[in-house]
Amino acid sequence: MKIHKIIKVPTGEIYVAQGEKGLLEFLTVGDYGKDANIKADFLGITRELNGVPNGKPMPLTEKLVITISTQYGCSMGCKFCDVPKVGAGRNATQADLRDQILTAIRQHPEVKHTKRLNIHYARMGEPTWNYHVVVNALLLHDIVKPYIGDSLIHPVVSTMLPKNNRGLREFLRQWTDKVKNGVFNGDAGLQFSINSTDDKQREYLFSGNSLPLEEIAKIGRELPIPLGRKYALNFALADNSIMDGKRLRELFDPEKFMCKITPLHRTASCEQNHIATTGGYELFTPYMTVEEDLKAHGFDVIVFVPSYDEDNGLITCGNAILSGKLPTSTYELIENER
Template sequence: MEIIKNINVPTGHILIVQGDKGSLECLSIGDYGRQANVKAKFLGLNKDIEGVPNGKCMPLKEKWVVTISTQYGCNSACKFCDVPKVGRGINATYKDMKEQIEVALSLHPEVKGTKRLNIHYARMGEPSWNPDVLRVSYDLHKITKPYIGNSMIHPVFTTMCPNKNRKLFSILQEWTNDIKNDAFRGDAGLQFSINSTSDEQRNDMFSGNALSLREISDIVKTCQPQKEENML
């Protein structure tokens, strides 16, 4: 996969790459750690988070984050996002997603392993429309092994819960049961882009294309994982 542009940022790299159907964006970055960007009382992290200033990231051998695009453009029309301006949501191919991961990892050949590789389906596109996201996820250990050996992988599925996707429930059920609980033995994440606890605000922000909070709650109850979620 050809790298069209490699933009260096304080956390790492923003990449524009050439996919099978056009340009895609992916990230290869470090992380500031839980103390800087997570508030969770059950973990003893009680500090209020008021923005995360640029600072020194954890070493990639401690935590590495790769974020990939699952579509060229997006149909969700979220008002806070520029991706719809790129064009309609055409699914990235299995090869597109596999090679985004490979390109992101190839930037640091000096890193032979990491304690935690987070792979986020959270750049361009809504992943629940692309069934190849699940296919790639089953193969993540095979895809990443040439770069980081048998390092721990933590994939994260991020969705705004499109209300027109009739396969959303079955996709999330497969993610929580077959991928998270089985293939990754509990070490995978599911992130809902809620953005507000007001359905009125959400309806405006998502241009009427997202499920209501009650509908999302019903899905969560039904897809309840058997093991406790790890933090993203």
């Protein structure tokens, strides 16, 4: 896979490379560590997050995160995401998925082993449209072993639960049975992007392309009890987000599902659509009431807040260099001839 562009930002590198159908975008991230930018009472991390200062990521030998694209562009049309600006979603091939991971790893030959390698299928595209994602995950140990040996691997799928995907239930069944509870024995993740408990609000945010919450809950009830970490219900909170812990508890079992709260990342689409989490990068206030409500209804809750370096470096979800945006943090651009 030929790299056309590398953008080095304070917390990682963003790559644009030639895939089998066009240009793909993927990245490597150095993590700050859970003590830096999460609050999770159930894990014993209880202090409020009143902003996360820019800092130095952990060594990649401690944790390496690789986020890859499962599609060229995306057709979901989410109001908070820049990836639809790249174009309609076309599935990446099996070779594309493998080559993104290997290209990212080869950029760091100094890393012969890491305590944790996270593979996030979350840069461009809705992963449940592409069954190659399941196959790729099942092959991960063989793919990376020549480079980083027997490092712990933790693959994660984040889905917007597209309502027109007839293969959605089968994808999730295969992911939970074969990947999470099977080959990885719990060391794999599944995240549902929910953002609101109000279906009218969700219709707007996901441009009518995500299932209603009750349909998502039916799918949730069909999934097996997860080994390892619970399945995650993700809420990227906007200023007017409607959150009802009672309704969520009626639909989802806290024995199977935890909740994750984040600010909406400041993408071009968020700015154009006037969607924001005011104060979400400086104060705990936007999360406090929602966190308490969810905990009161039995859910384990993680609050995750990125630093300005992470968000301004476009490492966070919803961003895409191929959409025409560049980092507003300090960055170095390396371009190769095509």
